[in-house]
Amino acid sequence: MKEFEFTVKDPVGLHARPAGLLVKEAAKFGSSITVSGNGKSADAKKLIQLMSLGIKQGMTVSCRMEGEDEEAACAAMQEFLEGNL
Amino acid sequence: MEKYTGKSVLKGIAIGRIYWYRKQEYRVEKVETADSEAEKKRFADALETAKEQLSGLYEETLARVGEDHAMIFDIHKMLLEDGDYLDTVNGVLEEGFNAEYAVETAQNQFAELFASMEDEYMRARAADIRDVSKRVIRILAGIPEDGILADGPVIVAADDLTPSETVKMDKNKILAFVTAKGSSNSHTAILARSMNLPALVSTGISDWEAMDGKIGVVDGFGGEFLVEPEQELLDEMIHRKNQWVADLKALEQLKGKDNVTGDGRRIDVFANIGKVEDADGALEADAGGIGLFRSEFLYLGRDSFPTEEEQFISYKSVLEKMGDKKVVIRTLDIGADKKVDYFHLDEEDNPALGYRAIRICLDRPEIFMTQLRAIFRASAYGRVAIMFPMVVSVSEVKRIKEIVGQVKQDLSAEGHPMGEVELGIMVETPAAALISGDLAKEVDFFSIGTNDLTQYTLAVDRQNQKLEATCDTHHPAILELIRMTVENAHKEGIWAGICGELAADTDLTETFLSMGVDELSVSASSVLKVRKAVRDL
Structure with missing residues (x-):
């Protein structure tokens, strides 16, 4: 299992657009990817769950990858979150 | 022919x-089906069609206006690919119900989820869930788009x-x-x-x-x-x-000219608008301001209350468009005759005399305060006045002013900048006209709403086709109520305008000028016509 934390810098938070892109990114990997924050957890491959976390600017989220390609998934998710949120 | x-x-x-x-008007029926496999196939086919439509819309919008606007269709498509959404639909299909009902169930469940969220942006996403679900339901039922x-x-x-x-x-x-x-x-x-x-x-x-x-x-x-x-x-x-x-x-040649008679009498000619975009038409018509901005558009044609943020953005954009010209916003004027299901208004035998407009606002101050907060926040961006519809007593005005005071206090404690805001009332009931002397002591202006004033004075339902002949808008009783309202306004040093249909009636322009009416607010298309009538006098 791999895990990292990330603080959201985007002023609108995890809104539809980045959530949609995040789902697409997560779907590239076989590992299960979970995003937790704001007291809830969501499957990163499910858009509605991700959006319903209600993640806003300044909140810290943790991202957990588990599976065969977790190393690659972790690197990709880290890069995605830094670049988009 | x-x-x-x-x-x-x-x-x-x-x-x-x-x-x-x-x-x-398509209503989804809940039907039990013997063949749930066939329903699953119907759903799968409709889902494919919906996704194809959305891809088409995405491509088209991308080519015409760019990625930012196109993204929404991509998001809609992804909602239809969401595992939880599909699980809910398939669960209902498994129980042996029809596909339309299954989609509606998922729609309600997830729209509810978003609608209950704290964040205003996320609450507004409930509309996306409904939009995309309705697309699938339309395809299933074979009905064309709205x-x-x-x-x-x-x-x-x-x-x-x-x-x-x-x-x-x-x-x-x-x-x-x-x-x-x-x-x-x-x-x-x-x-x-x-x-x-x-x-x-x-x-x-x-x-x-x-x-x-x-x-x-x-x-x-x-x-x-x-x-x-x-x-x-x-x-x-x-x-x-x-x-x-x-x-x-x-x-058009009259654009940029004054509304002044041959002998030097002057009157303001403003425009009535019902939507943000109408402000463009008002400017195009060279209106001196907005004398009636009906706020109902924010509430109609939707499933839930407009948020403070949504309202703020709408008011602010009109104020910014109008620059230093005055904009008179009328607060919520809704009753049982305008169908807004989420207000949960009871059916009424006589909605014109019923629970409506300021009566709802004073009874349900949370709705009222959201609107007032949005208007006062927008007041930092232009010249705004607020008027309240359907007032019949001084005590209502006092209660309104208490609520307004509270809203201003809250906003200033939260650090919001605000501009000067005039407070006025619509004089559209005979009661308000008759006690206009007392009401004038409480407010900054009057705006006479002649449509309702006519129907309440003559006891004529203006929607009733058979009564059009009886609905004499030039009736001396109405003109007398207008005259005394203007006179009472001036006694207290406040201004009085007319914002009903009658304001555009050029047969009465001379009469209104002689009564001393300060402002006429008419549809954008009548602004220049009224200016011509004034200048021809």
């Missing part, structure tokens, strides 16, 4: 294709149009309205006037299907609707239409 007659709403001529606007599907501008023909239907229509696609029902004071008529479009109501036409797609002429001067006229007549109508357009152009 077929010829129909109706009541004309605006003296103008429109020529073009007829578009039959069909009602889309709205005007024609490519070019058309004459919109329908039995009747509700306010929420007309607000949703794309103005650029409408040449004129023709309806079977409705009176010349109905909502469709008022809307047509504000959009400067010819309209014919109360035509009694029932066979829309036969004329759908044919060439039609709406003659607002003669109150006639011609379907497939002979070439000779068509040519004549084209000539008359060009004449009408030329006359309109002549009025």
Whole structure:
């Protein structure tokens, strides 16, 4: 299992657009990817769950990858979150 | 050729294709099915079609306006690929129910999830869930999309149009309205006037299907609707239409001129608007300000209350458009006659005399305060005045001022900048006119709403077609109420305007000037007509 934390810098938070892109990114990997924050957890491959976390600017989220390609998934998710949120 | 007659709403001529606007009142039925596999197949097919439509919309929008606007269709498509959403639909299908019901169940469940979130942005996403679910349901049921599907501008023909239907229509696609029902004071008529479009109501036409797609002429001067006229007549109508357009152009010459009579009397001519975009029309018509900004558009044609943020953005954009010109916003004026299900208003035998407008606002201050907060926050961006509809007593005004005081205190504690805001009332009940001397001590201005004032004074329902003759808007009782209201306003040093349909009646312009009316607020299309009447005096 791999895990990292990330603080959201985007002023609108995890809104539809980045959530949609995040789902697409997560779907590239076989590992299960979970995003937790704001007291809830969501499957990163499910858009509605991700959006319903209600993640806003300044909140810290943790991202957990588990599976065969977790190393690659972790690197990709880290890069995605830094670049988009 | 077929010829129909109706009541004309605006003296103008429109020529073009007829578009039959069909009602889309589709209700999902819950049906048990024996073959759940067949329903699953139906759902899977509809899902594919919906996704294809969305991809098409994405590509088209991407090519025409760019990625930012196109993204929403991609998000919609992803919602249809969401595992949880599909699980819910499939769960209901497994239980042996029909696909339409299964999709509606998922729609309600997830729309509810978003609607209950704290974040306003996320709450608004409930609309996306509904939008995309309705797309699938429409495909399943084989019904076409809402709205005007024609490519070019058309004459919109329908039995009747509700306010929420007309607000949703794309103005650029409408040449004129023709309806079977409705009176010349109905909502469709008022809307047509504000959009400067010819309209014919109360035509009694029932066979829309036969004329759908044919060439039609709406003659607002003669109150006639011609379907497939002979070439000779068509040519004549084209000539008359060009004449009408030329006359309109002549009025254009009055832009930038004062509203002042030959002997130097002056009056403000403002515009009535019902939507943010209408502010463009008001500026285009050279209105001195907005004398009535109906805020109902924010509430109609949707499933939940507009948020403070949504309202703030709307008010702010109108104020910014209008620059240093005054904008008078009328607070929520809704009752049982305007269908807004999420207000949960009871059916009433007599909605005009019922639980409506300021009565709802004072009874449910949370709705009122959201609107007031949005307006006061927007006040930092322009010159705003607020007026309250349906007032009948001084105690109502005192209560309104308490709530306003509270809102201002909260906002300033939260650090929001605010501008100076005039507070006024609509004088649209005989009661308000009769006690206008007392009311004038409490407010900064009066705006006389002649439509309601007429119906309450003459006891005539303005939507009732049979009473149009009785509905004499020049009745001496009404003119006397207007006169005393203006007089009482001036005694207390406040201004008084007229914002009903009567304000645009140029037969009365002289009368209003002699009463000392300070402002007339009319539809954008009448601004220059009224200016001409003033200047001709």
